[in-house]
Amino acid sequence: MKKTILLLIVALLGTSMAKAQHFDQYFVNKNLRINYLHIGNLSSETLTIDHFTAGGEWSGTREYLIEPNHYGDIMIEVFDSLSNKLIYSRSYSCLFTEYRTTEKGELEIASMEESVNIPFPKQTVRLKFTSYDRRRVGAVLSESYFNPAVTPVQKAHKQYNVMNLHKGGKPDKAIDILFIPDGYAKSDAKLLKHDMKRFASYVMNCSPYKEMKKKVNIRAIKGYSEESGITQPQNNIYRKTLINCAYNALDLDRYLMCLGVWHLNDVADDAPYDAIVIICNSEKYGGGGIYNFYCTVYNHGQYPDYVIVHEMGHLIGGLADEYYTSEVTVQDFYPADIEPVEPNVTTLVDFKSKWLDMLEPGTPIPTPTCDKNDPGFDRLGAYEGGGYVSKGVYRPAQHCTMHQIRYDDFCPVCKKTLEEVIDYYSK
Numbered sequence: 001m002k003k004t005i006l007l008l009i010v011a012l013l014g015t016s017m018a019k020a021q022h023f024d025q026y027f028v029n030k031n032l033r034i035n036y037l038h039i040g041n042l043s044s045e046t047l048t049i050d051h052f053t054a055g056g057e058w059s060g061t062r063e064y065l066i067e068p069n070h071y072g073d074i075m076i077e078v079f080d081s082l083s084n085k086l087i088y089s090r091s092y093s094c095l096f097t098e099y100r101t102t103e104k105g106e107l108e109i110a111s112m113e114e115s116v117n118i119p120f121p122k123q124t125v126r127l128k129f130t131s132y133d134r135r136r137v138g139a140v141l142s143e144s145y146f147n148p149a150v151t152p153v154q155k156a157h158k159q160y161n162v163m164n165l166h167k168g169g170k171p172d173k174a175i176d177i178l179f180i181p182d183g184y185a186k187s188d189a190k191l192l193k194h195d196m197k198r199f200a201s202y203v204m205n206c207s208p209y210k211e212m213k214k215k216v217n218i219r220a221i222k223g224y225s226e227e228s229g230i231t232q233p234q235n236n237i238y239r240k241t242l243i244n245c246a247y248n249a250l251d252l253d254r255y256l257m258c259l260g261v262w263h264l265n266d267v268a269d270d271a272p273y274d275a276i277v278i279i280c281n282s283e284k285y286g287g288g289g290i291y292n293f294y295c296t297v298y299n300h301g302q303y304p305d306y307v308i309v310h311e312m313g314h315l316i317g318g319l320a321d322e323y324y325t326s327e328v329t330v331q332d333f334y335p336a337d338i339e340p341v342e343p344n345v346t347t348l349v350d351f352k353s354k355w356l357d358m359l360e361p362g363t364p365i366p367t368p369t370c371d372k373n374d375p376g377f378d379r380l381g382a383y384e385g386g387g388y389v390s391k392g393v394y395r396p397a398q399h400c401t402m403h404q405i406r407y408d409d410f411c412p413v414c415k416k417t418l419e420e421v422i423d424y425y426s427k
Contacts, residue, residue: 022065022087023062023065023119025122026080026087026088026119026121026122026123026125027058027087027088027119027120027121027122028119028120028121028122029057029058029119029120030054030055030056030057030058030119030120031054031055031056031057031058031059031117031118031119031120031269032052032053032054032055032117032118032119032120032121032146032153033052033053033054033055033115033116033117033265033269034049034052034076034115034116034117034118034127035049035050035051035052035053035113035114035115035262035265036048036049036050036113036114036115036129036142037050037111037112037113037114038094038096038111038112038113038114039109039110039111039112040096040100040109040110041099041100041105041106041107041108041109041110042100042101042105042106042107043106044109045100045131045139045141046141047129047131047141047142048142049127049142049144050262051152051154052146052151052152052153052154053153053154053155053156053265053266053269054120054153054154054155054156055117055156055269056156056269056270056271056272057171057272058119058120058172059171059172059176059272059273059274060117060119060172060274060425061172061424061425061426061427062119062172063427064424064427065087065088065089065119066086066088066089067089067090067091068424069091069318069421070091070132070341071091071093071291071317071318071341071342071343072091072092072093072132072291072292072318073092073093073094073097073131073132073133074091074092074093074094074097074114074116074129074130074131074132075089075090075091075129075130075132075138076089076090076092076116076118076127076128076129077089077127077128077130078118078121078125078126078127078128079125079126079128080123080125080126081123081124081125081126081145082123082124084126087125088118088119090116090117090118090292091291091292092116092290092291092292092293093290093291093292093293093318094112094114094290094293095112095249095250095257095259095290095293096110096112096114097131098250098290099112099250101134101333102250102251104250104251112259112261113259113260113261113262114261114293115261115262115264115265117265120148121146121148122148123147123148124145124146124147124148124149125145125146126143126144126145127142127143127144127145127146128140128142128143129141129142129143134333134334134335134338135335135338136338136341156266156269156270157269158269158270159223159266159267159270160221160222160223160267160270161221161222161270162219162220162221162222162270162271163193163196163219163220163221163222164219165179165196165197165200165218165219165220166200166203166204166213166216166217166218167217168212168213168214168215168216168217169214169215169217169426171217171272173215173426173427174214174215174216174217174425174426175215175216175217175274175275175316175421175422175425175426176217176219176271176272176273176274176275176425177203177216177217177218177219177273177274177275177277177312178218178219178220178221178268178271178272178273178275178276178277179196179199179200179218179219179220179221179277179278179279180220180221180223180242180243180264180267180268180276180277180278180279181195181196181220181221181222181223181224181225181242181278181279181280181281182225182230182241182242182243182244182245182258182278182279182280182281183225183227183228183229183230183239183241183242183245183280183281183282184223184224184225184228184242184281185224185225185226185227185228186224187228188224188228188281189224191281192222192224192281193222195279195281195299196220196279199277199279199297199299199304199308200218200220202304202305202308202309202407203216203218203308203309203312204216204218205408206309206407206408206410207408207410207415208410208415208418208419208422209418209422212419212422212423212426215422215423215425215426216422217272219271219272219273221267221268221270221271223242223267224242225239225240225241225242225281226240226241227239227240227241228281229241229281229282230245230246230247230256230280230281230282230284230298231244231245231246231247232246232247232248232284233246233247233248234247234248234253242267243258243260243263243264243267243278244258244259244260244263245257245258245278245280245296246258246259247284247286249288253286254284254285254286254287255286255288256280256282256286256287256288256296256297256298257288257296258278258294258296261294264276264278264294274425275292275294275295275312275315275316276293276294276295276315277294277295277296277297277308277311277312277315278294278295278296278297279296279297279299279308280296280297280298280299281299281300282298282299282300283298283300283301284298284301285298285301285302285303285307286298287307287308287310287311288311288314289310289311289312289313289314289315290314290315291314291315291317291318292315292318293315294315295308295311295312295314295315296311297311303405303407305407306401306405306406306407309401309407309408309410310401310402313401313402313410313414313418316418316421316422317343317414317417317418317421318341318342318343318417319342319343319344319402319414319417319418320340320342320344320345320386320387320402321386321387321388321402322344322345322385322386322387322395322400322402322403323386323388323402323403323404324385324386324387324388324389324390324393325390333387333388333389334347334387334388334389334392334393335347336392337349339351339353339354340387340393342387343355343413343414343417344395344396344400344402344411344413344414344417345386345387345393345394345395346382346393346394347392347393347394348365348366348382348394351365351382354413355380355396355412355413358380358396358412358413358416359380359381360379360380363379363380363381364381365381365382366381366382366383366384366394367379367381367382367383369383369398370398372398372399377398377399378397378398378399379397380396380397380411380412380413381396381397382394382395382396383395383396383397383398386403396411396412396413396414397411397412397413399411400414401414402414
């Protein structure tokens with residue numbers, strides 16, 4: 001028995017060392033940000049790299065450099081130029097992808113800033129960007145080479161102090177969540193400090209973050225804006241702020257987003273980060289979240305605790321919106337004959353790949369709804385209505401933070417997804 005245990009330990013150590021050597025073989029412990037323009041509309045799409053930026057230490061996982069999930073609409077792949085071996089990949093989404101599904105995006109050309117981080121290569125690598133449509137058909141947008149010896153790289157410069165709000169582990173052994181304030185003038189200094197702590201408590205008092213607190217770090221940039229408040233174009237309110245967030249993104253009043261993504265990431269360079277959360281100084285309800293990109297939340301009002309964990313569900317877990325009664329501008333987001341990539345919605349085309357194995361035996365599919373006082377109200381199933389439509393898309397539960405305004409109420413499917421992502425970053 002002792003010999004068997006010893007062999008197992010040696011095998012596990014060998015596997016861990018091999019993974020670590022993979023990182024050390026190809027990368028330096030530093031962050032490289034690729035800043036590019038995403039240009040086009042529904043019928044055309046191009047990607048043009050503008051510049052590279054070298055930041056601080058690499059805070060992402062060093063054990064699993066090939067992302068296991070493909071929840072995003074964009075995939076960057078990094079290949080060793082000599083062996084053509086895939087040495088890093090990351091899946092993410094962007095505002096441009098949503099724009100293409102709007103009425104305006106059918107004809108009008110848009111040009112949007114985007115950024116993605118990779119570990120800094122030791123030698124020449126090939127960079128490949130692939131875009132996936134809602135039917136999961138991929139189109140290569142760009143292929144190019146990065147040579148650290150000759151490719152021009154801008155250096156990030158430290159600009160802001162950083163607040164440590166929750167420490168769970170080392171940056172490469174935890175998911176690093178970074179709060180960036182927008183619309184806080186210097187006269188709002190006390191409010192900024194209070195809000196950063198308040199929103200950190202909203203995250204850490206919500207499952208599954210509170211159960212996994214040793215695998216979560218939360219920090220905040222202490223950055224001020226010229227003016228207090230957030231731009232609301234539809235109300236002719238304009239503010240000069242740190243990262244220029246604004247309401248009415250994609251012509252949706254409550255959609256609060258940041259279009260200056262390059263500057264956003266410049267600000268973020270002062271701290272380790274895997275996920276950026278923008279906290280906006282505004283009383284107007286609003287927010288937004290995009291997988292492995294960033295999310296936003298307003299700071300005043302009745303539901304900011306719910307909004308931040310809901311939007312982080314998009315940002316970190318790639319979770320879909322499960323509601324279907326609110327106004328949206330995207331169109332035909334989930335084709336009826338394709339299984340959605342998001343882990344918490346299904347068209348039943350390939351339900352086996354989703355949460356079918358989590359259901360109680362005999363659960364009817366689709367699952368009929370029942371009253372909240374009924375014993376079956378908490379039952380996991382496949383309930384029709386989700387992904388912005390009332391028919392043809394199904395969600396796991398009758399109540400969930402991704403479905404309605406309910407703080408700390410992720411259903412088992414959404415909670416499991418978030419747990420797996422946090423584990424991914426902590427290995």
